[in-house]
Amino acid sequence: MPRIYDISMTIEETMQVWKSYEHKKPSITNVQNHSQDKPHESQLNMNVHTGTHVDAPLHMIANGETIETIPLERLVGPARVLDLTHLKGFITKEDLLPFAIQRGERLIFKTSSSYSEEFDVEFVYLRADGAHYLAEIGIGLVATDALGIERAQPEYTTHRTLMRNGIIIVEGLRLKEVEAGNYTLVIAPLKLTGIDAAPARAFLMD
Numbered sequence: 209m210p211r212i213y214d215i216s217m218t219i220e221e222t223m224q225v226w227k228s229y230e231h232k233k234p235s236i237t238n239v240q241n242h243s244q245d246k247p248h249e250s251q252l253n254m255n256v257h258t259g260t261h262v263d264a265p266l267h268m269i270a271n272g273e274t275i276e277t278i279p280l281e282r283l284v285g286p287a288r289v290l291d292l293t294h295l296k297g298f299i300t301k302e303d304l305l306p307f308a309i310q311r312g313e314r315l316i317f318k319t320s321s322s323y324s325e326e327f328d329v330e331f332v333y334l335r336a337d338g339a340h341y342l343a344e345i346g347i348g349l350v351a352t353d354a355l356g357i358e359r360a361q362p363e364y365t366t367h368r369t370l371m372r373n374g375i376i377i378v379e380g381l382r383l384k385e386v387e388a389g390n391y392t393l394v395i396a397p398l399k400l401t402g403i404d405a406a407p408a409r410a411f412l413m414d
Contacts, residue, residue: 210392210413215381217259219407225258226355228327234258256405262397263357263377267404268367276401282348282376287314287393287412289386292332295319299334301341309342314349314393316412321354322383333358336365343373351378351395351410381410389414 217223225232234254240246257263262283265272290307292299299317309315319332331354334342339357342350350357350370357377358366370377378395392413397406 213386213391213412213414214410215260215383215386215412216408216410217380217382219252219254219259223259224325224327224355226327227329232258254407256400256403256407257355257379259407260380260382260410261378261405261407262395263367263371263379263405264403265371267371268364269371272371274402275397275404275406276399278376278397280396283378283393283395283397285314285393286390287316287349287351288390289316289318289383289388289412291388292317292319293322295332297330297332299332299338301335301337304338304341309345309347311346313345313347315342315347315351316381316383316393317350317352317354318383318386318388319353321352322381322386327355329359331356331359333361334366336361336369339366339369342375343369346373347375349376349378349393351381351393353381353383355380378408378410386412 237251239249239251241248264275266274321331334357395408395410397408400406
């Protein structure tokens, strides 16, 4: 049996959210319970960019494609975890060159973000030149353990470069227990439609 690594964030009210904003935190409310002689039920209220999630082009591109247009086949298959934990600030083209990245690859960035459950405003992001390099190669997917592939850069160049070149973006992974190397990736976003993202369960198999 292959080993399965759950690389998803746990959805809970105390979880890490973008810039630690209170309004970004999910709420989980008990709406009925056994003391009322009813089945126990809970209600979840959360932003679709909470925790581990898949971005759709609409998130950053006016009139862009929505989440249901991303085929599951793009989210399942061979993937490579790149160890970038030594980097500070950002990931550049020069940082990516040694990995000999190939067209169509699914890449997973393991950074210092996997070692903290608190939001770090200085999280390691993919700089615009790195995004252009990946677009030139023509990779299929890029996933990161930070809550963003960029830190609200001017014109959102990283997101838009990737999206305009058909590269799927996944954010909010947990990779502390995962070594660099080759795996089978499975990302299962909630089956939503017409919107800009979907929360997802993600795991790797070796």
